Amino acid sequence: MTAVVNDATEKMDLRAELIVRIGGYMTAHSIGVAAELGIADLIKDGVRGSDELAAESGTHEPSLRRLLRTLTAVGLTTEPEPGRFALTDVGAQLRSDSPDSLRAFSRMFCHPILLRAWQGLGHSVTTGERAFDHVYGTDFYSYVAEQGDANRLFNEAMSEESRIAAGQLAAGHDFSEAKKVIDLGGGDGTLLAAILSGRPQLRGVVFDSASGVAEAPATLEKAGVADRCEVRAGDFFQDIPMDGDLYIIKSVFQDWNDEDSLALLRSCRSQMPDSATLLIVGSVLPETASTDQPIMFFTDLNMLVNTGGRERTEAEFRAMLEETGFTVRSVRLGAAGPLSIIEAAPAAAGR
Ligand SMILES: C[S@@+](CC[C@H](N)C(=O)[O-])C[C@H]1O[C@@H](n2cnc3c(N)ncnc32)[C@H](O)[C@@H]1O
Structure with missing residues (x-):
């Protein structure tokens, strides 16, 4: 019984x-x-x-x-x-x-634009194609750039998501040798503002698309670092600022498939000085999935649906960096909040 x-x-x-x-x-x-x-x-x-x-x-x-x-x-x-x-x-x-608000993040990720795209998950899983493009007839960034409110909301959501990682990266990484930090795909400048604050010798550039940097001047002004930080709009697949010694790319590679990610790394490799350092900040997937870190698997699937990109393992990052002429100096798992930091340098520099 x-x-x-x-x-x-x-x-x-x-x-x-x-x-x-x-x-x-x-x-x-x-x-x-x-x-x-x-x-x-x-x-x-x-x-x-x-x-x-x-x-x-x-x-x-x-x-x-x-x-x-x-x-x-x-x-x-x-x-x-x-x-x-x-x-x-x-x-x-x-x-x-x-100060720890995730209101904009909640509004963005529960926004009808994204909820509707997610209805196409079955299409993505069946075909491997981006559901977003299937539903909207264009890619995520082009679509959002045309939606004033949603574009602002997306930039604010990214800023909220970045705050803890930005604080930990700013506090935990040694910036003593850097003079000019370039944040590629730097969005509203939250990360660079955290790094430049309290380091008066450091200068920076927030580089992103025109819609991506739209809120950056206000963020940098509010943080009191606008006089040491430029905002430049452009396409990181084409031209990146060539005058930095430390290049940071945070939460960007997961947006792109392997072909585009390799193209972005090649763009960096061919334009950044040989003596510069590259920091990739983002999730590093474990080799097998478990219930320990569900967020990175949600993000991975979210990228399948919305941008066609994906999260990657350490081995996959290392292979991509080596293929594009970088030497990996270190991989620090979980060193920036939930995110990891991969430090690399141009291989030809022999460092
Ligand atoms: C997921 S967001 C991350 C933003 C920021 N790095 C952060 O961690 O909060 C990706 C960023 O890449 C930018 N981006 C996408 N395509 C780009 C391109 N072709 N050139 C420059 N930036 C681009 C987007 O505008 C967006 O700000």
Whole structure:
């Protein structure tokens, strides 16, 4: 009798585990709507009633309450009394006034543009093609560049995602020999601002497409480093600044397939000085998947859907760098928050 009960309980638990995972898209939609409405900003540090929150957010109270109960079920809010809600530490990251905010990141990754592209996952898995292009008829970066609000949101989301890695890279890497740091695909300049702050001898260039650097002047100004940092728009497959001694490429290679990644490395190799150093900052996949680091596998699949790129293992990075004329000096796993740092130098320099 006991064995039968245990068997039934175990089966129910297993079913629940799968069903909770299937509910992942419902969770994503719920987080996206809450982030869009700014609900976490309305709750702040307090415990707020769904009636007050509905009045302040202009929403339908019984429905908002159901949304908040679902967010409670997945650990973003608590409901200490019926109909009253507070933020958990996880949910507090949806506050826009938090230095650790992931509100823009949540709004971007739960945005209808990306959710619609993800509906094409089956197409990507069947054909190996980018679902984004299949759905929208153009590539991700060209599309987003044409959408003013979504472009701003994407740049802000990348900046939020970069903050911890930027802080750790800025604090943990030895910049004492560098004079001019070039951040290729540097987006809104969050990383370079963190590196230049507190190092008055250092100069920098944020290099990205015109839509990518659109928010960079404001970021650099706010960080007080604008007088030492240029913002240059361009295409890193064509012309990169040639006047740096340290080149950083963070969270860029996963956007590109192997052919494009090799082209980008060749562009760097042929234009950066022989004496310069290249730092690749990004995820380095383990050889086998496990439940330990789900985010890098989500990113990998997200790249299959949206950009046609992929995450890579250390061996794959080493092979690409060697093929394009670089010598790998070190690979520091997890040295920049969740990200790793690969340091390389032009091989011909014999260093
Ligand atoms: C995933 S984002 C990473 C941004 C930033 N490095 C960070 O870590 O937050 C990739 C960046 O590559 C830029 N990018 C894409 N194609 C580019 C190109 N052809 N030339 C220069 N930048 C490009 C995008 O605009 C975007 O800012």
